[in-house]
Amino acid sequence: MKKISIIVPCYNEQELIQLFYEAVQKVYETKIVPIWPQYGLEYWFIDDGSTDNTLAAFQQLAQQDLDQVHYVSFSRNFGKEAALYAGLQHATGDLVAVMYVDLQDPPTLLPQMISGILEEHYDVVGTKRTDRKGEPVIRSFFSNAFYGFINAISDTKIERGARDYRLMTRQVVDAVLNLPEYNRFSKGLFSWVGFKTKYLSYENQDRAAGHTHWSFLDLVSYSIDGIINFSDKPLALASFFGLASFIIAVLAMIFIVVRALIFGNPTVGWPSMVTIMLMLGGLQLFCLGIVGKYISKAYLETKHRPIYISKTEK
Ligand code: UDP
Ligand code: MG
Numbered sequence: 088m089k090k091i092s093i094i095v096p097c098y099n100e101q102e103l104i105q106l107f108y109e110a111v112q113k114v115y116e117t118k119i120v121p122i123w124p125q126y127g128l129e130y131w132f133i134d135d136g137s138t139d140n141t142l143a144a145f146q147q148l149a150q151q152d153l154d155q156v157h158y159v160s161f162s163r164n165f166g167k168e169a170a171l172y173a174g175l176q177h178a179t180g181d182l183v184a185v186m187y188v189d190l191q192d193p194p195t196l197l198p199q200m201i202s203g204i205l206e207e208h209y210d211v212v213g214t215k216r217t218d219r220k221g222e223p224v225i226r227s228f229f230s231n232a233f234y235g236f237i238n239a240i241s242d243t244k245i246e247r248g249a250r251d252y253r254l255m256t257r258q259v260v261d262a263v264l265n266l267p268e269y270n271r272f273s274k275g276l277f278s279w280v281g282f283k284t285k286y287l288s289y290e291n292q293d294r295a296a297g298h299t300h301w302s303f304l305d306l307v308s309y310s311i312d313g314i315i316n317f318s319d320k321p322l323a324l325a326s327f328f329g330l331a332s333f334i335i336a337v338l339a340m341i342f343i344v345v346r347a348l349i350f351g352n353p354t355v356g357w358p359s360m361v362t363i364m365l366m367l368g369g370l371q372l373f374c375l376g377i378v379g380k381y382i383s384k385a386y387l388e389t390k391h392r393p394i395y396i397s398k399t400e401k
Contacts, residue, residue: 090127091119091201091254092183094174096167097145098135100188102296104144107188108156114194123201126182130156131174136164162396168271169395171251175260184254190295192252196287200254203285210282213253215246217288226303233310241318243279246286253277268316269388272309275317315380322381325374332367 093111097104108130115128134142145158159173171185182204186192196214203212234247251273255263262280301309314321 088127089125090129090180090182092174092178092180093128093130094133094171094178094183094185095130095188096133096135096170096174097137097141097188098164098167098170098300099137099139099141100297101137101140101144103188103190104132104141104148106295107186107190108148108152110190111186111194111197114197118195118198119201122198123205126201128155129178129180131177132156132158132188133170133174134158134160135167135170136161159397160399162398165395167251168273171273172264172271172394173397175264178260181257182254183257183260185251187252189297191292192250193289193292196252196289197254199287203287204254204256207285208283209285210259211253211255211277211284213246213277213284213286214250215248215286215288216250216291217248218291222291226306229307229310233313237310237314237317240320241275241314243275243317245274245278245313245317249274249286255282258282269390269392269394270312270316270384271394272313272316275313279317311380315384319381321377325377328370328374332370 095107111128111130119126119128132145132148134145142158142160145156145160149156149158157177159177161170161173174185175183182201184197184200186194192214200212200214203209231247234245238244238247255277259277259280259282262282263276266276266280
């Protein structure tokens with residue numbers, strides 16, 4: 088018997104787990120089993136250090152469905168990237184799906200995704216949102232700017248509006264697991280490993296319950312991580328700024344010398360001096376900041392800390 092694994096990272100999602108399970112189970116029984124009866128299902132729920140009753144909800148579900156439901160519990164909140172990695176490590180399926188528990192990723196797409204791999208012979212079927220309905224305009228604006236920027240400066244292309252919701256073959260999962268880095272930006276990693284990928288589009292869905300874990304600032308810092316992890320161009324930017332301001336300074340110097348020779352040397356001009364100094368100082372700090380970002384990433388990698396720590400019950 089072949090198997091499909093469903094990986095579900097959860098952080099404080101107690102009210103959604105049963106709902107999610109029932110929704111996927113329904114699609115599996117009515118839409119997947121009739122077409123691909125050779126495929127069984129397994130769930131890997133990851134409790135990312137939840138402080139509510141998420142773990143209890145897993146345990147309850149596992150008792151209901153001993154064969155299919157498995158879970159891992161983290162010793163603290165390690166973030167969804169770590170949870171995803173743990174899920175990929177544990178999954179034993181021939182096909183592996185990543186899904187979020189809030190039902191923003193419609194389980195009804197699963198049959199289409201499976202057919203994409205089994206019938207159309209893609210290695211990965213990903214999903215993306217066609218719209219950002221119900222999202223603040225400013226958020227959509229920055230999100231678009233992020234995709235534009237990262238695709239312009241990084242060799243790893245990231246599909247605009249792509250979700251983490253995807254189905255992959257065992258080979259792709261193993262390829263992603265072979266990237267042991269500590270700083271994980273999954274959207275980039277999935278794209279970096281390559282393979283033939285198809286994207287399905289769907290309309291934005293609202294969360295079934297609970298609330299998002301991402302504030303605007305979280306998203307900004309997530310975007311910066313994405314850029315730093317998948318491009319070294321910002322470093323080149325620093326040299327570019329340095330060179331450009333050097334050339335401008337030389338030209339300005341020639342101008343000042345010539346002007347002094349022709350018109351004498353009036354002691355005006357300190358406001359412009361101060362602004363130039365401030366501008367250059369600012370640029371230097373900005374570039375130092377970029378360099379610092381890369382150093383901190385390298386520093387974290389060299390520690391070789393585990394991506395997550397799981398906790399077993401006593
Ligand atoms: N999540 C997680 N660890 C975290 C934050 C989120 O495992 O530190 C899970 C969360 O439970 C959900 C998924 O990641 O299943 C996506 O989170 P969310 O729905 O808040 O993100 P959004 O859909 O708003 O991008
Ligand atoms: Mg969500």
